Amino acid sequence: MTIEPAFDEPLLKRIAQQDQAALAELYDRYAQILYAVAFKSLGSAQESEEVVLDVFSQVWRTATHYDNSRSRVDTWLFMIARSRTLDRLRRLQRSTKIAVASVDAVKSQPHPLSNDPIEGVLLSERRAHVLTAIAQLPEEQRQAIELAYYKGLTHSEIAAQLGLSLGTVKTRIRLGLSKLRVALGNWEPR
Template sequence: MESLPATDALLLTKIAQRDQSALSTLYDRYAKIIHAIAFKSLHSVEESEEVVLDVFSQVWRISDRYDAQKGRVDTWLFTLARSRILDRLRKLQRTTPSTTFSMDATQIESKADDIDLFQEAFLAERRALIITAMNKLPHEQRVVIELAYYQGFTQSQIARKIGIPLGTVKTRIRLGLSKLKSILANEQDL
Protein backbone atom coordinates (compact mmCIF):
# COMPACT_ATOMS: atom_id res chain seq x y z
CA MET A 1 0.00 0.00 0.00
CA GLU A 2 1.34 3.43 -1.01
CA SER A 3 1.76 6.04 1.73
CA LEU A 4 0.11 9.43 1.46
CA PRO A 5 2.39 12.36 0.61
CA ALA A 6 3.42 14.54 3.56
CA THR A 7 1.62 17.82 3.99
CA ASP A 8 3.60 20.99 3.39
CA ALA A 9 3.33 21.93 7.08
CA LEU A 10 4.73 18.54 8.12
CA LEU A 11 7.58 18.99 5.65
CA LEU A 12 8.43 22.35 7.21
CA THR A 13 8.43 20.78 10.65
CA LYS A 14 10.88 18.14 9.39
CA ILE A 15 13.01 20.79 7.68
CA ALA A 16 13.22 22.67 10.98
CA GLN A 17 14.64 19.40 12.40
CA ARG A 18 17.23 19.46 9.56
CA ASP A 19 15.64 16.72 7.42
CA GLN A 20 17.19 17.23 3.97
CA SER A 21 14.78 14.81 2.27
CA ALA A 22 11.87 16.97 3.46
CA LEU A 23 13.53 20.02 1.90
CA SER A 24 14.02 18.07 -1.30
CA THR A 25 10.34 17.09 -1.37
CA LEU A 26 9.22 20.67 -0.77
CA TYR A 27 11.65 21.84 -3.47
CA ASP A 28 10.20 19.33 -5.95
CA ARG A 29 6.70 20.61 -5.22
CA TYR A 30 7.37 24.33 -5.56
CA ALA A 31 10.62 25.03 -7.44
CA LYS A 32 9.02 25.09 -10.91
CA ILE A 33 6.28 27.52 -9.99
CA ILE A 34 8.66 29.81 -8.10
CA HIS A 35 11.03 29.74 -11.07
CA ALA A 36 8.18 30.56 -13.46
CA ILE A 37 7.00 33.47 -11.32
CA ALA A 38 10.53 34.81 -11.00
CA PHE A 39 11.15 34.46 -14.73
CA LYS A 40 8.05 36.45 -15.59
CA SER A 41 9.46 39.40 -13.61
CA LEU A 42 13.19 38.99 -14.19
CA HIS A 43 13.28 37.66 -17.79
CA SER A 44 16.44 35.74 -16.93
CA VAL A 45 16.89 32.03 -16.37
CA GLU A 46 19.98 32.62 -14.22
CA GLU A 47 18.33 35.25 -12.03
CA SER A 48 15.22 33.08 -11.68
CA GLU A 49 17.31 30.09 -10.66
CA GLU A 50 19.06 32.28 -8.09
CA VAL A 51 15.66 33.28 -6.69
CA VAL A 52 14.68 29.61 -6.31
CA LEU A 53 17.96 28.81 -4.58
CA ASP A 54 17.64 31.86 -2.32
CA VAL A 55 14.09 30.91 -1.34
CA PHE A 56 14.92 27.32 -0.43
CA SER A 57 18.09 28.27 1.36
CA GLN A 58 16.00 30.73 3.37
CA VAL A 59 13.46 27.97 4.04
CA TRP A 60 16.30 25.81 5.37
CA ARG A 61 17.44 28.63 7.68
CA ILE A 62 14.08 29.90 8.97
CA SER A 63 11.64 26.99 8.64
CA ASP A 64 11.21 26.99 12.42
CA ARG A 65 9.66 30.49 12.14
CA TYR A 66 6.76 29.31 9.96
CA ASP A 67 3.45 29.66 11.80
CA ALA A 68 0.54 27.65 10.39
CA GLN A 69 -1.87 29.99 12.20
CA LYS A 70 -0.72 32.90 10.02
CA GLY A 71 -1.18 31.22 6.64
CA ARG A 72 -0.57 28.29 4.36
CA VAL A 73 2.89 27.02 3.47
CA ASP A 74 2.51 27.84 -0.23
CA THR A 75 1.51 31.42 0.63
CA TRP A 76 4.56 31.71 2.89
CA LEU A 77 6.83 30.35 0.13
CA PHE A 78 5.40 32.71 -2.47
CA THR A 79 5.87 35.62 -0.07
CA LEU A 80 9.53 34.65 0.35
CA ALA A 81 9.83 34.36 -3.44
CA ARG A 82 8.21 37.74 -4.00
CA SER A 83 10.65 39.33 -1.58
CA ARG A 84 13.65 37.74 -3.34
CA ILE A 85 12.29 38.78 -6.77
CA LEU A 86 11.87 42.38 -5.64
CA ASP A 87 15.40 42.33 -4.19
CA ARG A 88 16.78 41.14 -7.53
CA LEU A 89 14.76 43.70 -9.48
CA ARG A 90 16.12 46.48 -7.26
CA LYS A 91 19.64 45.16 -7.71
CA LEU A 92 19.22 44.97 -11.49
CA GLN A 93 17.78 48.49 -11.61
CA ARG A 94 20.78 49.82 -9.68
CA THR A 95 23.36 48.11 -11.89
CA THR A 96 21.73 48.28 -15.33
CA PRO A 97 21.64 52.07 -15.89
CA SER A 98 25.33 52.58 -15.08
CA THR A 99 26.54 49.75 -17.31
CA THR A 100 24.19 50.65 -20.15
CA PHE A 101 25.54 54.17 -20.50
CA SER A 102 29.20 53.14 -20.31
CA MET A 103 29.07 50.63 -23.17
CA ASP A 104 30.70 51.56 -26.40
CA ALA A 105 30.12 50.06 -29.86
CA THR A 106 32.85 47.40 -29.50
CA GLN A 107 31.35 46.11 -26.27
CA ILE A 108 27.91 45.91 -27.88
CA GLU A 109 29.27 43.96 -30.87
CA SER A 110 31.16 41.49 -28.70
CA LYS A 111 28.03 40.89 -26.62
CA ALA A 112 26.07 40.14 -29.79
CA ASP A 113 28.65 37.50 -30.80
CA ASP A 114 28.25 35.76 -27.44
CA ILE A 115 24.49 35.18 -27.76
CA ASP A 116 23.62 31.54 -27.18
CA LEU A 117 20.91 30.59 -29.65
CA PHE A 118 19.88 27.59 -27.56
CA GLN A 119 19.52 29.81 -24.52
CA GLU A 120 17.43 32.29 -26.51
CA ALA A 121 15.19 29.47 -27.75
CA PHE A 122 14.83 28.12 -24.23
CA LEU A 123 13.90 31.57 -22.90
CA ALA A 124 11.34 32.10 -25.66
CA GLU A 125 9.79 28.70 -24.97
CA ARG A 126 9.71 29.31 -21.22
CA ARG A 127 8.20 32.77 -21.70
CA ALA A 128 5.47 31.36 -23.96
CA LEU A 129 4.72 28.61 -21.43
CA ILE A 130 4.32 31.11 -18.60
CA ILE A 131 2.17 33.48 -20.67
CA THR A 132 -0.06 30.59 -21.74
CA ALA A 133 -0.41 29.40 -18.14
CA MET A 134 -1.21 32.90 -16.89
CA ASN A 135 -3.83 33.32 -19.63
CA LYS A 136 -5.57 30.15 -18.44
CA LEU A 137 -6.22 31.71 -15.03
CA PRO A 138 -9.53 33.44 -14.38
CA HIS A 139 -9.19 37.18 -15.03
CA GLU A 140 -9.73 38.13 -11.37
CA GLN A 141 -6.92 35.84 -10.22
CA ARG A 142 -4.54 36.82 -13.02
CA VAL A 143 -4.95 40.53 -12.25
CA VAL A 144 -4.09 40.23 -8.55
CA ILE A 145 -1.12 37.94 -9.26
CA GLU A 146 0.25 40.34 -11.86
CA LEU A 147 -0.16 43.30 -9.51
CA ALA A 148 1.50 41.45 -6.63
CA TYR A 149 4.34 39.60 -8.33
CA TYR A 150 5.10 41.65 -11.42
CA GLN A 151 4.33 45.19 -10.29
CA GLY A 152 5.31 44.81 -6.63
CA PHE A 153 2.05 45.90 -4.98
CA THR A 154 1.28 44.64 -1.49
CA GLN A 155 -2.00 42.84 -0.92
CA SER A 156 -3.39 45.90 0.88
CA GLN A 157 -2.41 48.16 -2.02
CA ILE A 158 -4.10 45.77 -4.47
CA ALA A 159 -7.29 45.80 -2.40
CA ARG A 160 -7.35 49.61 -2.47
CA LYS A 161 -6.34 49.82 -6.13
CA ILE A 162 -9.09 47.56 -7.46
CA GLY A 163 -11.62 48.22 -4.71
CA ILE A 164 -12.12 44.78 -3.21
CA PRO A 165 -11.72 43.46 0.37
CA LEU A 166 -8.23 42.39 1.47
CA GLY A 167 -9.49 38.86 2.21
CA THR A 168 -10.72 38.56 -1.39
CA VAL A 169 -7.29 39.62 -2.68
CA LYS A 170 -5.59 36.98 -0.51
CA THR A 171 -8.01 34.29 -1.65
CA ARG A 172 -7.61 35.18 -5.32
CA ILE A 173 -3.83 35.13 -5.06
CA ARG A 174 -3.84 31.78 -3.24
CA LEU A 175 -6.27 30.18 -5.69
CA GLY A 176 -4.49 31.67 -8.70
CA LEU A 177 -1.05 30.46 -7.59
CA SER A 178 -2.45 27.03 -6.87
CA LYS A 179 -3.99 26.86 -10.36
CA LEU A 180 -0.82 28.24 -11.93
CA LYS A 181 1.23 25.58 -10.15
CA SER A 182 -1.11 22.89 -11.45
CA ILE A 183 -1.13 24.24 -15.02
CA LEU A 184 2.67 24.48 -15.16
CA ALA A 185 3.09 21.01 -13.64
CA ASN A 186 0.78 19.57 -16.30
CA GLU A 187 2.61 21.46 -19.07
CA GLN A 188 5.99 20.16 -17.84
CA ASP A 189 4.68 16.57 -17.86
CA LEU A 190 3.73 16.75 -21.55
Protein backbone atom coordinates in the same frame (compact mmCIF):
# COMPACT_ATOMS: atom_id res chain seq x y z
CA MET B 1 1.60 16.64 -10.09
CA THR B 2 -1.01 17.70 -7.54
CA ILE B 3 0.26 19.68 -4.57
CA GLU B 4 -1.37 18.80 -1.27
CA PRO B 5 -0.82 21.76 1.10
CA ALA B 6 -1.76 19.57 4.09
CA PHE B 7 1.51 17.67 3.66
CA ASP B 8 3.62 20.84 3.67
CA GLU B 9 3.60 21.62 7.40
CA PRO B 10 5.11 18.29 8.46
CA LEU B 11 7.80 18.80 5.81
CA LEU B 12 8.56 22.24 7.18
CA LYS B 13 8.86 20.85 10.70
CA ARG B 14 11.38 18.31 9.42
CA ILE B 15 13.26 21.07 7.56
CA ALA B 16 13.42 23.04 10.81
CA GLN B 17 15.25 20.00 12.22
CA GLN B 18 17.72 20.21 9.29
CA ASP B 19 16.23 17.26 7.36
CA GLN B 20 17.64 17.62 3.83
CA ALA B 21 15.29 15.00 2.41
CA ALA B 22 12.33 17.11 3.54
CA LEU B 23 13.81 20.17 1.86
CA ALA B 24 14.31 18.18 -1.34
CA GLU B 25 10.69 17.02 -1.22
CA LEU B 26 9.41 20.58 -0.68
CA TYR B 27 11.68 21.75 -3.50
CA ASP B 28 10.28 19.07 -5.84
CA ARG B 29 6.75 20.21 -4.99
CA TYR B 30 7.18 23.94 -5.50
CA ALA B 31 10.32 24.72 -7.53
CA GLN B 32 8.59 24.70 -10.92
CA ILE B 33 5.71 26.94 -9.91
CA LEU B 34 8.01 29.36 -8.07
CA TYR B 35 10.27 29.44 -11.12
CA ALA B 36 7.27 30.27 -13.35
CA VAL B 37 6.19 33.07 -11.03
CA ALA B 38 9.70 34.56 -10.98
CA PHE B 39 10.13 34.16 -14.74
CA LYS B 40 6.91 36.05 -15.41
CA SER B 41 8.40 39.11 -13.70
CA LEU B 42 12.08 38.72 -14.55
CA GLY B 43 11.94 37.25 -18.06
CA SER B 44 15.29 35.55 -17.44
CA ALA B 45 15.81 31.84 -16.87
CA GLN B 46 19.06 32.43 -14.99
CA GLU B 47 17.58 35.09 -12.69
CA SER B 48 14.49 32.96 -12.07
CA GLU B 49 16.63 29.98 -11.11
CA GLU B 50 18.52 32.21 -8.68
CA VAL B 51 15.20 33.29 -7.12
CA VAL B 52 14.17 29.67 -6.59
CA LEU B 53 17.53 28.88 -4.99
CA ASP B 54 17.23 31.97 -2.78
CA VAL B 55 13.74 30.91 -1.67
CA PHE B 56 14.80 27.43 -0.62
CA SER B 57 17.98 28.73 0.97
CA GLN B 58 15.84 31.05 3.08
CA VAL B 59 13.43 28.21 3.90
CA TRP B 60 16.37 26.12 5.11
CA ARG B 61 17.63 28.96 7.32
CA THR B 62 14.28 30.18 8.67
CA ALA B 63 11.99 27.15 8.81
CA THR B 64 12.02 27.31 12.61
CA HIS B 65 10.37 30.75 12.40
CA TYR B 66 7.45 29.63 10.23
CA ASP B 67 4.12 30.36 11.94
CA ASN B 68 1.18 28.35 10.61
CA SER B 69 -1.29 30.79 12.22
CA ARG B 70 -0.10 33.54 9.86
CA SER B 71 -0.17 31.68 6.54
CA ARG B 72 -0.08 28.33 4.83
CA VAL B 73 3.29 26.97 3.75
CA ASP B 74 2.59 27.55 0.06
CA THR B 75 1.54 31.16 0.76
CA TRP B 76 4.72 31.67 2.77
CA LEU B 77 6.82 30.29 -0.10
CA PHE B 78 5.11 32.57 -2.61
CA MET B 79 5.66 35.60 -0.36
CA ILE B 80 9.37 34.77 -0.12
CA ALA B 81 9.53 34.26 -3.91
CA ARG B 82 7.80 37.59 -4.53
CA SER B 83 10.20 39.36 -2.19
CA ARG B 84 13.26 37.76 -3.81
CA THR B 85 11.93 38.57 -7.29
CA LEU B 86 11.42 42.22 -6.36
CA ASP B 87 14.92 42.29 -4.86
CA ARG B 88 16.34 40.95 -8.13
CA LEU B 89 14.35 43.43 -10.21
CA ARG B 90 15.70 46.31 -8.12
CA ARG B 91 19.23 44.93 -8.31
CA LEU B 92 18.96 44.53 -12.10
CA GLN B 93 17.73 48.11 -12.45
CA ARG B 94 20.63 49.36 -10.30
CA SER B 95 23.16 47.24 -12.17
CA THR B 96 21.89 48.45 -15.53
CA LYS B 97 22.41 52.04 -14.39
CA ILE B 98 25.88 51.18 -13.05
CA ALA B 99 26.83 49.30 -16.23
CA VAL B 100 25.70 52.14 -18.47
CA ALA B 101 27.57 54.65 -16.31
CA SER B 102 30.76 52.58 -16.25
CA VAL B 103 30.71 51.84 -19.99
CA ASP B 104 30.05 55.54 -20.65
CA ALA B 105 32.99 56.41 -18.40
CA VAL B 106 35.30 54.08 -20.34
CA LYS B 107 34.07 55.43 -23.68
CA SER B 108 34.52 59.02 -22.58
CA GLN B 109 38.09 58.56 -21.37
CA PRO B 110 40.40 60.52 -23.62
CA HIS B 111 42.87 58.58 -25.65
CA PRO B 112 46.39 58.92 -24.32
CA LEU B 113 48.41 61.38 -26.31
CA SER B 114 50.67 59.59 -28.66
CA ASN B 115 52.69 60.70 -31.60
CA ASP B 116 52.21 57.33 -33.23
CA PRO B 117 48.85 57.16 -35.08
CA ILE B 118 49.11 53.38 -35.36
CA GLU B 119 49.36 53.08 -31.58
CA GLY B 120 46.25 55.24 -31.22
CA VAL B 121 44.31 53.02 -33.62
CA LEU B 122 45.47 49.87 -31.81
CA LEU B 123 44.38 51.31 -28.45
CA SER B 124 40.97 52.21 -29.88
CA GLU B 125 40.56 48.71 -31.29
CA ARG B 126 41.65 47.14 -28.01
CA ARG B 127 39.19 49.32 -26.03
CA ALA B 128 36.34 48.37 -28.39
CA HIS B 129 37.26 44.69 -28.13
CA VAL B 130 37.34 44.82 -24.31
CA LEU B 131 33.96 46.60 -24.19
CA THR B 132 32.47 43.99 -26.51
CA ALA B 133 33.87 41.14 -24.40
CA ILE B 134 32.53 42.70 -21.19
CA ALA B 135 29.10 43.21 -22.76
CA GLN B 136 28.93 39.49 -23.57
CA LEU B 137 29.40 38.40 -19.95
CA PRO B 138 26.37 37.25 -17.95
CA GLU B 139 24.82 40.23 -16.17
CA GLU B 140 25.82 39.22 -12.63
CA GLN B 141 29.46 38.61 -13.65
CA ARG B 142 29.66 41.87 -15.62
CA GLN B 143 28.15 43.78 -12.70
CA ALA B 144 30.66 42.39 -10.18
CA ILE B 145 33.63 43.03 -12.49
CA GLU B 146 32.52 46.59 -13.26
CA LEU B 147 32.06 47.37 -9.58
CA ALA B 148 35.51 45.98 -8.82
CA TYR B 149 37.47 47.42 -11.73
CA TYR B 150 35.58 50.56 -12.77
CA LYS B 151 34.29 51.65 -9.37
CA GLY B 152 37.24 50.31 -7.36
CA LEU B 153 35.10 48.50 -4.78
CA THR B 154 36.53 45.65 -2.72
CA HIS B 155 34.89 42.24 -2.85
CA SER B 156 33.37 42.88 0.58
CA GLU B 157 31.96 46.23 -0.54
CA ILE B 158 30.47 44.62 -3.64
CA ALA B 159 28.90 41.87 -1.52
CA ALA B 160 27.37 44.47 0.80
CA GLN B 161 26.12 46.65 -2.06
CA LEU B 162 24.54 43.75 -3.95
CA GLY B 163 23.30 41.87 -0.89
CA LEU B 164 25.28 38.75 -1.81
CA SER B 165 27.68 36.54 0.09
CA LEU B 166 31.38 37.28 -0.28
CA GLY B 167 31.94 33.84 -1.83
CA THR B 168 29.30 34.49 -4.49
CA VAL B 169 30.93 37.80 -5.44
CA LYS B 170 34.38 36.20 -5.65
CA THR B 171 33.03 33.35 -7.78
CA ARG B 172 31.26 35.73 -10.16
CA ILE B 173 34.38 37.84 -10.60
CA ARG B 174 36.59 34.76 -11.08
CA LEU B 175 34.21 33.27 -13.68
CA GLY B 176 33.84 36.59 -15.48
CA LEU B 177 37.59 37.20 -15.60
CA SER B 178 38.13 33.67 -16.87
CA LYS B 179 35.65 34.29 -19.71
CA LEU B 180 37.29 37.63 -20.49
CA ARG B 181 40.70 35.96 -20.56
CA VAL B 182 39.43 33.46 -23.13
CA ALA B 183 37.68 36.15 -25.20
CA LEU B 184 40.62 38.54 -25.12
CA GLY B 185 43.32 35.88 -25.36
CA ASN B 186 42.53 35.24 -29.01
CA TRP B 187 42.42 38.92 -29.92
CA GLU B 188 44.96 40.30 -32.28
CA PRO B 189 44.89 43.74 -33.86
CA ARG B 190 43.62 43.82 -37.41
